[in-house]
Amino acid sequence: MELVNEQTQKKVVVSMRGIVKKFPGVLANDAVDFELIEGEVHALLGENGAGKSTLMNILAGLYRPEAGTISIRGKAVSFNSPKDAIQAGIGMVHQHFMLVPSQSVTENILLGLDEPRFRLRLREYEQKVVELGERFGLHVDPRAKVWQLSVGEQQRVEILKMLYRGAQVLIMDEPTAVLAPTEIEDLFKTLHSMAAEDQSIIFISHKLQEVLEISDRVTVLRRGKVTASGIPLINTTRAELARLMVDREVLFRLEKKAVEAGDKVLEVQDIRAENDRGLPALREMSLNVRAGEIVGLAGVAGNGQRELAEVITGLRKITGGKILVHGEDLTNKPVKTGIRRGISHIPEDRTHVGTAGNLSITDNTIMKNYNQPPIGQRWVVNAVLANKYAEDLQKAYDIVVPSIKTPVRLLSGGNLQRVILAREISSQPSLLVAVQPTRGLDVGAIEGVQRLLLAQREAGAAILLISEELEELLSLSDRIYVIYEGKIMGEVLDGDIEKIGMMMTGTPMKDIEARGSK
Amino acid sequence: MTESSLKPIRRLQLPFQIHVEQRLEDVPRWFPVLISFGAIVVALILGGIIIVIAGGDPFATYIHIARASFGSLGVFSDTLVKATPLIFVGLACALAFKMRLWNIGAEGQFFMGAWGASLVVLLPILPSETPQWLFILVMLVVGMVCGAIWGFIPGFLKAKLQVNEIITTLMMNYIAVSWVNYFIFAVWTEGGFQMSRMFPKNAWLPRLSDLAESMPIFRGLTTHSGLLLALVAAGVVWFILFRSQWGYEIRLLGDNRDAARYAGISVARNTIFVMMLSGALAGLAGMSEISGVVHRLQGAISPGYGFTGIIVAWLAKLNPAAVIVVSILFGALILAGREIQPSGIPKMIQGCILVCLIASDFLLRYRVYITRRIQE
Numbered sequence: 001m002e003l004v005n006e007q008t009q010k011k012v013v014v015s016m017r018g019i020v021k022k023f024p025g026v027l028a029n030d031a032v033d034f035e036l037i038e039g040e041v042h043a044l045l046g047e048n049g050a051g052k053s054t055l056m057n058i059l060a061g062l063y064r065p066e067a068g069t070i071s072i073r074g075k076a077v078s079f080n081s082p083k084d085a086i087q088a089g090i091g092m093v094h095q096h097f098m099l100v101p102s103q104s105v106t107e108n109i110l111l112g113l114d115e116p117r118f119r120l121r122l123r124e125y126e127q128k129v130v131e132l133g134e135r136f137g138l139h140v141d142p143r144a145k146v147w148q149l150s151v152g153e154q155q156r157v158e159i160l161k162m163l164y165r166g167a168q169v170l171i172m173d174e175p176t177a178v179l180a181p182t183e184i185e186d187l188f189k190t191l192h193s194m195a196a197e198d199q200s201i202i203f204i205s206h207k208l209q210e211v212l213e214i215s216d217r218v219t220v221l222r223r224g225k226v227t228a229s230g231i232p233l234i235n236t237t238r239a240e241l242a243r244l245m246v247d248r249e250v251l252f253r254l255e256k257k258a259v260e261a262g263d264k265v266l267e268v269q270d271i272r273a274e275n276d277r278g279l280p281a282l283r284e285m286s287l288n289v290r291a292g293e294i295v296g297l298a299g300v301a302g303n304g305q306r307e308l309a310e311v312i313t314g315l316r317k318i319t320g321g322k323i324l325v326h327g328e329d330l331t332n333k334p335v336k337t338g339i340r341r342g343i344s345h346i347p348e349d350r351t352h353v354g355t356a357g358n359l360s361i362t363d364n365t366i367m368k369n370y371n372q373p374p375i376g377q378r379w380v381v382n383a384v385l386a387n388k389y390a391e392d393l394q395k396a397y398d399i400v401v402p403s404i405k406t407p408v409r410l411l412s413g414g415n416l417q418r419v420i421l422a423r424e425i426s427s428q429p430s431l432l433v434a435v436q437p438t439r440g441l442d443v444g445a446i447e448g449v450q451r452l453l454l455a456q457r458e459a460g461a462a463i464l465l466i467s468e469e470l471e472e473l474l475s476l477s478d479r480i481y482v483i484y485e486g487k488i489m490g491e492v493l494d495g496d497i498e499k500i501g502m503m504m505t506g507t508p509m510k511d512i513e514a515r516g517s518k
Numbered sequence: 519m520t521e522s523s524l525k526p527i528r529r530l531q532l533p534f535q536i537h538v539e540q541r542l543e544d545v546p547r548w549f550p551v552l553i554s555f556g557a558i559v560v561a562l563i564l565g566g567i568i569i570v571i572a573g574g575d576p577f578a579t580y581i582h583i584a585r586a587s588f589g590s591l592g593v594f595s596d597t598l599v600k601a602t603p604l605i606f607v608g609l610a611c612a613l614a615f616k617m618r619l620w621n622i623g624a625e626g627q628f629f630m631g632a633w634g635a636s637l638v639v640l641l642p643i644l645p646s647e648t649p650q651w652l653f654i655l656v657m658l659v660v661g662m663v664c665g666a667i668w669g670f671i672p673g674f675l676k677a678k679l680q681v682n683e684i685i686t687t688l689m690m691n692y693i694a695v696s697w698v699n700y701f702i703f704a705v706w707t708e709g710g711f712q713m714s715r716m717f718p719k720n721a722w723l724p725r726l727s728d729l730a731e732s733m734p735i736f737r738g739l740t741t742h743s744g745l746l747l748a749l750v751a752a753g754v755v756w757f758i759l760f761r762s763q764w765g766y767e768i769r770l771l772g773d774n775r776d777a778a779r780y781a782g783i784s785v786a787r788n789t790i791f792v793m794m795l796s797g798a799l800a801g802l803a804g805m806s807e808i809s810g811v812v813h814r815l816q817g818a819i820s821p822g823y824g825f826t827g828i829i830v831a832w833l834a835k836l837n838p839a840a841v842i843v844v845s846i847l848f849g850a851l852i853l854a855g856r857e858i859q860p861s862g863i864p865k866m867i868q869g870c871i872l873v874c875l876i877a878s879d880f881l882l883r884y885r886v887y888i889t890r891r892i893q894e
Contacts, residue, residue, distance in 0.1 A: 064537060064887075080537055315779060336782035345780065353780050356773035363766065367781040371763050379763050 091162025262291030271321030601849030607827025623687025625824025631801025634664030665801015673793025744806030
């Protein structure tokens with residue numbers, strides 16, 4: 001018995017009813033309903049932490065819901081693993097690709113399948129991959145090794161992998177986050193051609209513009225609840241969607257006091273550096289940050305932001321140029337020197353760089369001052385003082401945990417970020433390098449983090465804020481630099497979005513000005 | 519298009535299904551203890567089955583094992599003698615493993631420690647009439663230094679050239695054993711036998727039986743003061759790991775190298791120092807065995823203590839206090855095992871305990887659900 005959607009008279013492919021999923025301290029999905037019909041691109045919109053990925057991970061068989069039912073084409077199902085889901089025709093393309101870099105495209109696509117059984121008749125299967133690719137406009141060389149492919153091509157391989165397994169429902173988890181603008185266009189073309197062949201696509205995103213551009217219908221989630229269920233996009237406005245996504249009518253205005261910028265704290269002069277693969281990541285770029293100002297660095301992910309943060313904090317060697325902090329040359333000095341000179345660093349990767357998961361809150365909060373008095377005495381760590389320090393920070397920064405002995409891997413993203421902020425800010429830094437400090441946090445937590453950054457600015461710290469959220473950069477920064485392929489395209493003082501957008505796609509400031517004066 | 523090429527996988531249909539999910543909450547403190555206890559019970563049941571198959575009586579066997587290792591003061595003392603080197607090597611491995619340095623060269627470091635201690639007597643560094651305290655002190659230091667050198671080499675190679683320490687420490691075991699063999703065959707051989715001459719009495723670690731004149735209860739007890747050293751070493755390692763700045767660095771490096779780098783901690787320096795201390799601890803085991811039990815340098819001084827140390831450290835979850843307990847249990851198993859059969863069944867029981875304990879870890883990290891299958 002197949003269900004039919006009343007409005008569109010099309011077949012219902014997926015129907016999720018009353019899905020509940022709890023995580024410690026969070027109700028990630030609170031009685032969520034979701035319906036997908038054949039041949040549509042259905043956007044799942046919501047802020048970070050609204051429960052979009054959780055809902056889709058349930059549909060893809062990664063999590064089990066505590067309550068609720070899922071039916072595929074009218075048939076009740078219960079998935080125990082992603083394998084069950086893919087057999088029911090549901091495939092998910094995750095944000096982080098699950099490919100084997102040293103193997104070819106075809107090998108990756110065949111990985112884990114029952115056929116070919118014994119002899120890898122690769123040539124034969126390569127042909128199949130090409131045919132499948134041509135059908136949906138997914139062009140990729142089947143013999144290329146995955147590590148040779150660009151991010152966009154790797155994503156195509158992931159999609160092909162799912163199509164090859166017979167997926168009729170494709171879940172794309174924030175697919176555009178890693179793509180360049182031209183690659184996004186290609187992806188959208190592919191998604192449209194797939195929808196035209198009666199494939200159904202779920203498009204997870206928190207970016208309004210993209211959702212309006214690509215999808216037919218949208219379901220909006222806010223803090224685990226559905227605020228709009230499968231509404232057609234044709235008669236919806238951007239403002240309406242924004243209101244459904246964020247539960248406040250007006251975006252809060254941060255109170256930004258006037259602070260007179262002081263001396264130059266950080267000066268980066270013509271630096272060059274390589275990324276992990278040994279390719280140039282920073283190409284002769286310069287910038288400066290003065291005391292009492294927040295300087296934003298805008299740019300599409302992967303244009304050298306991470307490398308810049310690592311270079312300033314001493315985690316990465318530079319191959320040319322100079323880094324001055326308070327006029328002192330800190331070029332290629334060890335991390336420890338930077339910490340002693342008052343450089344704090346909120347790293348992009350909270351779990352892999354910012355914290356040690358199996359160690360306690362205490363151990364994580366003393367990471368930067370375990371060898372400084374009063375906590376570090378001669379060669380001993382004063383456990384009593386360390387615990388007291390952690391308790392004080394826990395209270396001051398509102399970290400919600402049962403005890404300071406809890407390993408931090410059990411903390412939610414927001415709490416984990418508060419642990420890092422507590423540690424990095426309580427040392428009263430003179431220079432704070434903050435990379436994506438609000439990513440993945442809920443609205444309340446974002447506001448908390450932004451207030452903390454502003455408080456540091458008022459306290460006279462120099463702050464370099466690296467973010468992909470333009471809105472955040474605009475509301476917090478005094479000046480904004482734009483980075484593109486490891487070079488600074490220009491500096492914006494008045495928050496001109498148009499200029500920033502052009503520079504983010506590679507047009508230098510001087511070209512924009514030249515064009516403007518014509 | 520590809521539906522035809524994908525055959526549905528036939529699966530066993532049970533009315534219930536087992537589902538495993540990662541634990542997201544911390545388990546209560548008593549839970550790991552309970553799980554470990556349960557694992558040992560399961561292991562003993564499995565061991566019992568093996569004994570039955572071999573034609574024995576499991577209950578009688580287990581009672582015999584318990585008697586042969588804990589039954590009287592005398593056998594308990596022997597158990598402690600076996601446990602002493604295990605504590606040292608267990609600590610050596612626990613320390614290195616805490617930083618996720620896989621030092622599996624404790625066996626070689628043990629041999630080098632024994633060789634170093636022998637050097638003091640046999641070279642000789644000290645004349646044979648040296649007072650006992652000085653003799654033992656110098657043997658301790660030289661034994662530790664030799665072990666530390668054996669740890670330094672792979673540590674240095676790892677830190678500077680990223681050479682895999684698993685391979686180097688493993689291979690250096692063979693070098694150490696052959697090195698000792700060379701000396702007992704060629705240099706220090708006594709009358710053509712593959713052993714050195716007996717050490718003078720003042721190079722022996724004092725035993726409990728030495729006190730028998732004033733306290734008759736200690737008569738015939740072989741437990742030597744190496745045990746005391748081992749307990750002190752456990753205390754020191756605990757203090758280093760959980761109270762010192764260095765230990766904090768080790769724990770941070772062990773849990774997350776990138777976070778440690780981010781906190782300004784040098785990976786290379788710590789790699790070298792931790793490998794050296796680990797080697798020194800294993801060297802101490804060799805010294806204590808030579809000076810406390812064997813009293814001469816010979817080939818068969820270790821039935822693989824260094825490798826058992828890896829197991830001890832792992833079962834003790836890298837906790838120095840637990841290393842002591844696990845070492846005593848293993849000492850008992852080694853001793854009592856020999857009572858019932860030279861090889862074979864006792865090793866199988868040991869293996870069962872090991873596999874069950876390690877497998878039980880799974881229950882600490884995952885939650886297991888049994889749910890009813892939805893009718894299709």
